[in-house]
Amino acid sequence: MKYYFSVILIIAAQTCFSESLYRVEKIAQCTRNNSHAYAINNSGVITGSCGNKIFIAKGADYDIFPSLLSSPLYGTLQPTAINDNGVIIGFHRYGAKTKAFKYIDGEFQELYIDSSAYGALDINNNNEIVGWLDKGGNHDSFISNGQSTVLKLSDISSHISAINDSSVSTGEVWLRNHDRQGNYRRAYILKSEELTLIPTLGGVNSWGEDINNNGVIVGSSETEDGAVQAFYYNDEEGTKPINIHDAKVSHATAINDNNEIVGWYKTFQRESYIFLYKNGEVNSLNRHFQEGIKPYLPHDINNEGVIVGVALEGRMHVPFVIYPNF
Template sequence: MSAARFLAVLLAVMLAVSQQAEAGGKYVYEVFILGWGSAGEAINHRGQIAGRGGGHAFLYANGMVTDLGTLPGNTESAALGINRQGQVVGSAFGLNQPTRAFLYSGGLMRDIGSLAGGDTTAMDINDAGHVVGISVLQVTFPFAFLYKDGLMRNLGSLPGSDRSGATAINNRGEIAGTSGVGPSQGPNGNQAHAVVWKNGHIHDLGTLGGLNSIGQDINDLGQVVGYSTFAGGDFPNENYGGFIWANGKMRDIGAPPGGNQALPLAINNLGQVVGGYNRSGEGRTFLYSRQGGMRDLSSLVNPSRGWTIVYASDINDRSQITGVGCDYSGSCVAVRLDPWYLHRKKFSSE
């Protein structure tokens, strides 16, 4: 069987399972409390989670939460990405301290450097160990970087621009992020577009009709999610919404009933998307899929403890979600949302 055919069959099986989960009963998700940490930021296929809490990055794996500490000379850290091998990336920082990108692997956290000595943050890592993020040049100009084989490379920006940032990398080496449209001091200085770096070239993904768009995540199919202004809109006004970009086209994914201003943060290989949205001035979270449309995420959670999911940062290919949940007492903790079929089978995801 060819690699392409195998991937197609695998995705079909995974999609069928996700549809089973979404149609499985009165609720879709059980809330699993990590027991430590203020926010889950990234989740891999094994259900391991990287996040931040108590001033430090953490890794949840094998039923345990590990404080990853920070880099020498820094006092705080935050984890933002994790791959299948459990390697974690993020940033180390502190008051009046430089922000430095780290890679945690094999029990050790190390500084991966910068483009030119400026503040640097690692945003994501793929299964090959390639890291992307943002590094500041010339005091104020941030640029996207790729860290690969021990070397950090500037990915550049759209022609004429002096700023960019990379937020995600897939297992094909395709990178999603954002680039300025023109020089910071020029007539388009406040404009930015979602972009993809692919095969050494940068591609402008456009907008939903407005001036600006922001790229947030990319899956292994090359589908990108983010948010964009609509025609006549510009940040930070209310005229923006979430998008999926696929096959050369950007599509508005809307918002749950009564809501607007969707801000997608992550997309898995099934095309499921999580993020936040606004409903009557209240920040809420959503789960989007082609078969289920846009739904409020808290409404899909077992209601027995009154959980409200206030932050949904990532979703893996088993439809597990991480972020922050608050229970009926108002206590908010880092959580993992497990689909009901995993919970009922008592399936271990470590």
């Protein structure tokens, strides 16, 4: 066990929220490039990649896997999610092959699916795992809870990116465009094996990234004028844009059960920001980072509002954690 947090900056700021106070930390014990904090559960356990290995961190505790004895897996390991039971899922790459794994009770286990390439993208608190598998260059989707079931959601390509505790999921499907050449992709909601396409913000393509236990979906959609904009969707309101001043493009990446949404956007001046959408208001979080460290992508947010992701420090990709209102 190692102490891993290094405080970057503590700042009190007057924002569009009431006296929001944030503490930004980087996972300093991970010194390898291309490192990310990918997921955090509601107990505050964080998982991510440190080079080609996985780290698990909470408070002052830090472990990195695989050690020489801890894992039968090899290649580059990338975690994608952790649930409240502490089960981690993801995929590992070696050569031309990609295979999904789960880490449970201190052991790595490889999920078996009849494909040369497949990856796990999310897990709910019932230990249901969802993801994608290769089918000759395109993708099908799968769900696994002890046994894996392949779901053919499209005759072209699909994947499931997230699943909630009611087994409702979202992702994207590729569809044929009969009005013009080429195909298009759409965000969807999958409930009780019934797939429903989510309306776009007026454009052709959309992506579903995450779903919470209220059934709210977040992602990105093309608008009528061809721009890409973050959205949220629920049954009552339909698809609603997340409007960000001066944003040329925006993407929503994760949502918690308090309907707090994180994502990133790029301005017309080509500057990149990460944002938190809360109670109908958008707050840029860049100002809470120390000079020389540029936030790049938020991957996840838990129900306490703790955000994890990756930032740029020079040419290094470093994992970060943002703690609100401490």
